[in-house]
Amino acid sequence: MADVVRVVAADDPLRALFSPAGELTAEARSRLGLDAAALRELYRNMVLIRRADQEALNLQRQGELGLWGQFLGQEAIHVGAMTALRATDWVFPSYREFGMAMVRGIDPAEMLTLFRGLSHGPWDPRRYHFAPLAIPVATQVPHAVGFAMGCRLKHGDEVVLSTFGDGATSEGDWHEAMNFAGVFKTPVVFLCQNNYWAISVPLSKQTAGSIADRALGYGFPGIRIDGNDVLGVYAAVAAAADRARQGDGPYLIEAVTYRMGAHTSSDDPTRYRPESELEAWNAKDPIARYRAWLEQQGIIDEGTVAAIADAAESAAQAMRARLTAMPTPPPGEAIFGRVYSNPPESFLREREEFESSLEGS
Amino acid sequence: MADQTFRLPDLGEGLTEAQLVAWRVEEGGRVDVNTPLCEVETAKAVVVIPSPWAGTIHKLHARPGASVAVGEPLVTITAAEATQAEATPGTLVGYGPGAPESGIRRKARTAPAVTESSGDVRAAPFVRQLAKDMGVDLTQLTGSGPGGRITRADVEAAAASPAAASSLAAASSPTTAAPSTDGERRISVVGIRKAIARQMVRSVSTIPQFTEFAVFDATNLMAAREEGKASGRSMTPLPYFIAAVVKAVRAYPLMNSSWDESRDEIIVKQPVNVGIAVNTSQGLLVPVLRGADQLELTAIAEKSAKLIEGARAGTLLPGEMSGGTITVTNVGASGPVETGTPIINPPECCVVAFGAIKPRPMVVQGQVVARSGAWISISVDHRIVDGALATEFLTALVSELESISA
Numbered sequence: 001m002a003d004v005v006r007v008v009a010a011d012d013p014l015r016a017l018f019s020p021a022g023e024l025t026a027e028a029r030s031r032l033g034l035d036a037a038a039l040r041e042l043y044r045n046m047v048l049i050r051r052a053d054q055e056a057l058n059l060q061r062q063g064e065l066g067l068w069g070q071f072l073g074q075e076a077i078h079v080g081a082m083t084a085l086r087a088t089d090w091v092f093p094s095y096r097e098f099g100m101a102m103v104r105g106i107d108p109a110e111m112l113t114l115f116r117g118l119s120h121g122p123w124d125p126r127r128y129h130f131a132p133l134a135i136p137v138a139t140q141v142p143h144a145v146g147f148a149m150g151c152r153l154k155h156g157d158e159v160v161l162s163t164f165g166d167g168a169t170s171e172g173d174w175h176e177a178m179n180f181a182g183v184f185k186t187p188v189v190f191l192c193q194n195n196y197w198a199i200s201v202p203l204s205k206q207t208a209g210s211i212a213d214r215a216l217g218y219g220f221p222g223i224r225i226d227g228n229d230v231l232g233v234y235a236a237v238a239a240a241a242d243r244a245r246q247g248d249g250p251y252l253i254e255a256v257t258y259r260m261g262a263h264t265s266s267d268d269p270t271r272y273r274p275e276s277e278l279e280a281w282n283a284k285d286p287i288a289r290y291r292a293w294l295e296q297q298g299i300i301d302e303g304t305v306a307a308i309a310d311a312a313e314s315a316a317q318a319m320r321a322r323l324t325a326m327p328t329p330p331p332g333e334a335i336f337g338r339v340y341s342n343p344p345e346s347f348l349r350e351r352e353e354f355e356s357s358l359e360g361s
Numbered sequence: 362m363a364d365q366t367f368r369l370p371d372l373g374e375g376l377t378e379a380q381l382v383a384w385r386v387e388e389g390g391r392v393d394v395n396t397p398l399c400e401v402e403t404a405k406a407v408v409v410i411p412s413p414w415a416g417t418i419h420k421l422h423a424r425p426g427a428s429v430a431v432g433e434p435l436v437t438i439t440a441a442e443a444t445q446a447e448a449t450p451g452t453l454v455g456y457g458p459g460a461p462e463s464g465i466r467r468k469a470r471t472a473p474a475v476t477e478s479s480g481d482v483r484a485a486p487f488v489r490q491l492a493k494d495m496g497v498d499l500t501q502l503t504g505s506g507p508g509g510r511i512t513r514a515d516v517e518a519a520a521a522s523p524a525a526a527s528s529l530a531a532a533s534s535p536t537t538a539a540p541s542t543d544g545e546r547r548i549s550v551v552g553i554r555k556a557i558a559r560q561m562v563r564s565v566s567t568i569p570q571f572t573e574f575a576v577f578d579a580t581n582l583m584a585a586r587e588e589g590k591a592s593g594r595s596m597t598p599l600p601y602f603i604a605a606v607v608k609a610v611r612a613y614p615l616m617n618s619s620w621d622e623s624r625d626e627i628i629v630k631q632p633v634n635v636g637i638a639v640n641t642s643q644g645l646l647v648p649v650l651r652g653a654d655q656l657e658l659t660a661i662a663e664k665s666a667k668l669i670e671g672a673r674a675g676t677l678l679p680g681e682m683s684g685g686t687i688t689v690t691n692v693g694a695s696g697p698v699e700t701g702t703p704i705i706n707p708p709e710c711c712v713v714a715f716g717a718i719k720p721r722p723m724v725v726q727g728q729v730v731a732r733s734g735a736w737i738s739i740s741v742d743h744r745i746v747d748g749a750l751a752t753e754f755l756t757a758l759v760s761e762l763e764s765i766s767a
Contacts, residue, residue, distance in 0.1 A: 058395050058411045061370070061372065061409070062367075062410070062411065062412075062413040063368070063413075064370075064413070066371075066374065067374060262406070265372065265373065265408075266372075266373035266374050268406030268407060268408075270407075271406075275679070275680075275683055275684075279680075317394075320394075
């Protein structure tokens with residue numbers, strides 16, 4: 001057993017960057033290679049996606065969206081991970097990765113059409129290298145591994161980021177994907193956003209051991225890090241992606257964070273989780289914490305903070321205006337329009353039948 | 362300047378109605394986009410609805426406590442600017458007006474219920490578990506859900522009705538009364554009433570509690586009050602009660618603890634956060650005096666007075682009504698009540714009730730004399746504390762109260 005641990009550890013460029021508790025070391029923090037503008041950009045993106053997230057929840061409460069799943073509190077992971085990747089690297093998200101998609105450059109108003117029932121696939125995955133949101137739990141993990149295997153067969157240098165929550169690690173799909181990734185040394189960075197709650201089931205009731213340590217059983221390294229430190233997440237994903245790009249295979253990062261909002265707009269967390277828990281995590285808010293650090297380093301001042309808040313406010317208003325002005329597509333186009341590039345005859349007949357069934361209704 | 366009516370949207374994937382808990386705005390008031398309009402409670406959650414438009418509140422269409430169907434008008438807003446009138450007319454998503462009861466799915470759900478035998482209970486597994494936990498017999502209930510299904514609210518209402526007369530829970534004013542054909546009135550249970558009901562059911566159905574009584578001699582307490590009054594700081598007996606409870610807790614820390622059911626452990630709490638039972642127009646509220654063990658008597662007096670005032674005015678924040686570790690209730694404050702059997706405020710271990718201080722015959726050095734005195738009763742969680750320890754705590758409390766000096 002000890003041998004296995006040693007072999008894996010020798011192959012682990014992340015271990016040296018973090019303290020045993022998962023905190024980015026001061027030395028690693030000073031060698032990130034990010035200039036002041038890049039450090040400010042991380043802050044700006046976190047503020048932008050949090051404000052957009054709040055606006056999406058408002059829109060749901062106003063009957064403009066059918067459903068919304070907030071990612072409040074997880075902004076450091078969204079922004080840190082996306083900033084660490086190249087634009088050509090692929091992302092296979094779960095359903096809470098709206099912030100990641102925004103950082104990748106996808107129009108947030110377009111994205112929300114999914115939750116408004118206007119579209120089944122609002123963006124072209126190939127244009128943004130960003131797969132559709134996966135609503136079923138953990139189904140995107142084998143997709144990511146399979147896609148990464150394809151990248152290797154084509155001799156590409158893309159890395160695939162597979163992101164999921166703590167609950168997903170209880171699924172069979174997750175195990176199968178991890179096993180394949182280990183056996184075939186696929187270029188995948190597995191990023192677990194451990195936010196402690198799988199809807200109303202706490203981590204303690206469905207996971208007995210460490211999530212990060214499970215990677216050893218699949219033959220690759222894993223690490224548990226502070227997911228509320230945007231620089232820590234950036235450093236971890238960058239190092240794991242480099243390693244994967246060099247052909248050294250997958251890596252599992254367990255980023256510890258907290259779902260500060262409800263599971264979705266249909267959920268009431270006050271029914272199952274103690275208020276004291278939220279209070280404790282409020283004190284670790286990723287944005288407030290990073291802002292304090294930037295101020296201490298003299299990288300950001302009050303004027304910049306206010307300007308960024310204003311920009312986030314207008315971006316949210318613009319998102320609302322664009323979304324609510326969007327026309328409803330004809331139902332036939334919405335349902336059948338983006339399934340095949342060359343639709344087979346039977347599929348076209350089905351569409352015709354569907355469209356004629358709507359006439360007169 | 363066009364009027365736009367905002368209709369209740371489907372807030373949670375297939376809901377058909379919501380209950381209005383409270384308005385956050387008034388008719389004639391101005392709102393911006395996203396200004397909180399009201400709180401509603403659906404079958405799934407209590408949610409705040411933000412305004413979809415900027416403008417002036419022209420009309421509120423529902424009263425607190427009323428049920429509003431999805432698609433029914435909630436509020437009419439006079440738009441602030443001409444551009445606002447272009448905003449979308451609400452309820453783009455969900456069932457909307459006219460949709461209920463027409464869908465195939467709905468029919469399939471309702472039809473079998475009619476033919477079902479009375480012994481066949483329709484309830485979701487978590488509702489069955491809840492009923493089991495609360496000791497409610499599902500076969501005795503009539504379900505209010507789709508197809509006669511028994512809901513969580515049905516079970517909670519059934520469990521709450523016998524506990525409604527508890528000494529801790531004050532009577533509430535009815536929020537709304539639906540008309541009924543046979544002279545009965547049905548009162549919607551929302552907001553604070555509902556919270557009290559849940560908390561009390563949780564207490565009596567999960568905590569084996571017993572009560573002990575004692576009488577204390579309040580001569581010194583009254584003398585200290587008189588002396589305080591003379592030097593310009595008037596004080597009710599409550600701060601003295603709180604200070605004495607804190608001192609007695611310091612000697613018996615187990616009284617300031619919680620039973621952790623999930624781990625079979627007792628959590629002994631560090632700060633003493635004293636909950637103060639306050640009767641308000643909305644019902645019983647329990648603001649919490651945090652860190653009472655770090656406060657002098659005058660600070661206890663000032664802070665508790667502020668909390669009580671805030672509770673009555675409805676201005677307390679949720680954080681000021683949570684985190685209590687022991688509760689004090691003054692049952693003698695507003696009537697000739699000598700004492701009572703208070704119900705523990707979960708997850709606490711102990712609640713202390715003080716009766717009215719008044720002159721009563723006491724035996725002092727073999728002679729019957731008139732002295733000021735009052736009853737104290739404590740209810741404690743028997744899983745944590747046995748009778749012997751409760752008696753020691755009560756003895757310490759009496760001794761603290763009797764040895765008060767100015």
